[in-house]
Amino acid sequence: MKRKTIFNYSLVVVAFFAACHISRKNVPPIAPQPETFDTEGHRGARGLAPENTWPAFRTALDLGVTTLEMDAVITADKKVVLSHEPFFNHEISTHPDGKPVTEAEEKQLNIFKMPYAEVARFDVGMRPHPRFPQQAKMKATKPLLADIIDSVRQYMMVSRRPFPYYNIETKTQPSTDNIYHPEPAEFVELLMNVIKEKQIEEQVIIQSFDFRTLQYLHKHYPAIKTAMLIEDNDPRDLTAQLKALGFTPYIYSPAYKRVTKELVEECHALQMRIVPWTVNTREEISQLKALGVSGIISDYPDLF
Template sequence: MKKAGWLGIFLLSLGCLQPPARKAIPLPAVDNEGHRGCRGLLPENSIAAMLYALDLGVTTLEMDVVISADGQVLLSHEPFFNAQISSHPDGRFVDTAEARTLNIYQMNYADIRQYDVGNRQHPAFPQQRVQPAIKPLLADVIDSVEQYALATGRPLPFYNIETKTSPATDDVFHPRPAPFVKQLLDVVNDKKVGPRTIIQSFDFRTLREVHRHYPKVRTSVLIDAHDHRSMKRQIRDLGFVPDIYSPNFQLVTTELVETCHARGMKVVAWTANNRAIINRLKQMGVDGIISDYPDLLTRKK
């Protein structure tokens, strides 16, 4: 084989040098994403928040998932019961000292669903309406959303699902990346929403698992404001070019957006809760915005 041929194979093997493969269903041209449904308005990661976000016109529902002791995939930002929003089955508030002992990975879902996470208003969101809520199964969320969208004549949304994993807490608060991703994608594939699913994470390991074993599922790399690596270095460390580059909104510049677009990545900024910031992000050319107040994204004025 000619040297150029070997070079081509070598470059192809470095996924970071190739744009992401095309997926079956195009992403929205302007992606309005409801953060944890609509955390600023209803209890986070609840079915009610997801349905209300649809009413507000979101195109993508953003959510977080964890795994229970009996292998159930459910919505939760933390792998335990957050003391700011959680109540025991008997109504007592979960306090900070005990929160991490209520480890979802060590609890069966029958017990998890007895805890309320909606009757205590999140202190950071004074507009949030309190109402009873549990940590729902991902399967139940998808069923409810799909049925509601069809019943109300709304377009079927995309699902932007964050894997809540970290090397420091493997086998303590969650499975390792391989079984975590398999359990998650088993639900996604069973519900037949893979073409409308994005898997996002700060943990590059889970994104690599998705890219390796589920190449048709979109990936989104989450970038924290404290990550001082260059975008080029981040993508090199990831090992492939994801479909979406998703930075904290403070990191977004016109140059960053143009560079991402040149490499075949869309840019989805998080989490913008101010109209002036949202307008500035749009002017810089981002492809999507995640907000706790998705009504700010969809209202014309």
């Protein structure tokens, strides 16, 4: 029994080092093709585990998603961190001393003004989430994008499952340039540095509501797939939105209530995939699939 345990442990160690040193030539990423339906775990699996943390991404992978959806922000020491807000949201955050972050102070806890070592001291997994009662509670911190890529690679190699796509949102807007984040060019370059270092260019989609980041990518990194995020209250139609962007992205990603059969047909006519967000019931997922969408982003990847 002891000899068998040692042998099994050795296999895991070998797999780990193979995962860390594997080259793209030996094991190419297996990602959804244009004709394949794309299942995306929103912030990993926000309905089931703390958002944008390794437990959420691991949960989504275990449920078989093809894409991990996540949000990126930048620290004072220029690290790319996964977080929906560029500050510590009071709904999920706890100070290093164990005190809950309050709504009044959350925006003062500006990640762009904090080195990552300080960011990593805050917990974002122990507080019960008021809107996601099924979310498991556990200690968790905001991770570096680079560390999540390494963890995903190791996990999928050891479990011998295909690598996912990464759908990464740039959390920028013109009104908060140089306050909560760098300007688009610097933000994109910092993000692309990680993507290139980890050699996942073919597995990445960059999404944003801020068209400036997508335009910069289109000009400087045309091979990187882009997704145009659209709010539910955007008054423009598809034609006007594309005109404002200036090019046709790989994915059109609207709030799901905007989706109609006509919109789906318009996107497909432009050779553009349509992946609505955030769909959290089986009934709505079925309805959207019947309309012909290319994929769906959900807080509950167990519904796919």
